[in-house]
Amino acid sequence: MQGSIGIFDSGYGGLTILEQIRRKLPDYDYVYLGDNARSPYGNRSFEVVYSFTLQAVKWLFAQGCPLVILACNTASAKALRTIQQRDLPQIDSSRRVLGVIRPTVEYIGNITCSRHVGILGTPGTISSGSYPIEINKLFPDITVESQDCPMWVPLVENNEHNDCGADYFINKYIDRILCRDKKIDTLILACTHYPLLEKKIIKAIPVNVKLVSQGILVADSLADYLYRHPEIDIRCKKNSECRFYTTESEEKFASMASIFLKGKIKSEKAHLE
Numbered sequence: 001m002q003g004s005i006g007i008f009d010s011g012y013g014g015l016t017i018l019e020q021i022r023r024k025l026p027d028y029d030y031v032y033l034g035d036n037a038r039s040p041y042g043n044r045s046f047e048v049v050y051s052f053t054l055q056a057v058k059w060l061f062a063q064g065c066p067l068v069i070l071a072c073n074t075a076s077a078k079a080l081r082t083i084q085q086r087d088l089p090q091i092d093s094s095r096r097v098l099g100v101i102r103p104t105v106e107y108i109g110n111i112t113c114s115r116h117v118g119i120l121g122t123p124g125t126i127s128s129g130s131y132p133i134e135i136n137k138l139f140p141d142i143t144v145e146s147q148d149c150p151m152w153v154p155l156v157e158n159n160e161h162n163d164c165g166a167d168y169f170i171n172k173y174i175d176r177i178l179c180r181d182k183k184i185d186t187l188i189l190a191c192t193h194y195p196l197l198e199k200k201i202i203k204a205i206p207v208n209v210k211l212v213s214q215g216i217l218v219a220d221s222l223a224d225y226l227y228r229h230p231e232i233d234i235r236c237k238k239n240s241e242c243r244f245y246t247t248e249s250e251e252k253f254a255s256m257a258s259i260f261l262k263g264k265i266k267s268e269k270a271h272l273e
């Protein structure tokens with residue numbers, strides 16, 4: 001039986017990943033799930049993020065998805081490994097769950113010249129230490145500085161990210177990380193919500209600092225994965241359809257998502273348990 005590729009995020013941020021994936025792989029079918037009723041995940045404990053993410057994965061599997069992308073760094077950092085290693089063999093070992101951290105880490109080794117990299121993420125992602133650990137496994141010569149940005153996701157979830165009030169919180173976290181390590185030449189937007197703040201962040205950083213967002217990296221990595229795994233690819237439907245689900249109000253999700261995706265969408269309600 002064929003099914004859609006599932007894309008999961010705590011809220012709207014994963015839409016930035018979905019957009020790039022659909023650009024790269026337009027023939028495939030997708031189901032997007034935003035757990036907006038319980039977003040943000042960024043300040044939540046390991047146990048809570050893990051249990052919410054597992055519920056989301058099970059729900060997407062119940063929709064028939066053979067493959068689920070956790071388009072959320074917080075969920076990738078706190079839940080992915082346990083789901084892959086402990087839960088998947090019990091639920092259905094023929095399905096796959098992938099995250100967004102690995103494709104990002106693989107890419108940065110080739111773009112930093114100073115070998116000093118900054119990570120911007122939610123408190124959950126930063127406290128997990130996942131980025132420094134994964135980067136240093138692949139590139140032991142890179143120095144990693146991390147900064148949590150607890151106010152950035154709420155700005156996006158409340159559609160305040162283009163307002164001038166957002167500048168204060170953008171400058172605050174950028175100044176902190178660049179002051180701690182003046183050799184940083186690459187900053188990673190390690191949260192799928194942050195591309196929505198990208199224009200303002202670019203204004204806040206020196207011109208010699210590169211800003212990396214994950215959408216294209218995750219899309220390229222998924223295309224490569226499907227090419228290398230024909231047994232999964234063959235189970236993915238290819239009618240170019242996309243459905244959207246939210247745990248919050250369908251109307252609110254549809255109107256916000258339409259702003260982020262710059263096109264009208266319809267959304268349906270999902271009940272996670």
Ligand code: DGL
Pocket residue numbers: 009010011013014039040041042043071072073074075122125153190191192193
């Ligand atoms: N978009 C998510 C991420 O990439 C998380 C946002 C949140 O719920 O705090 O980390």
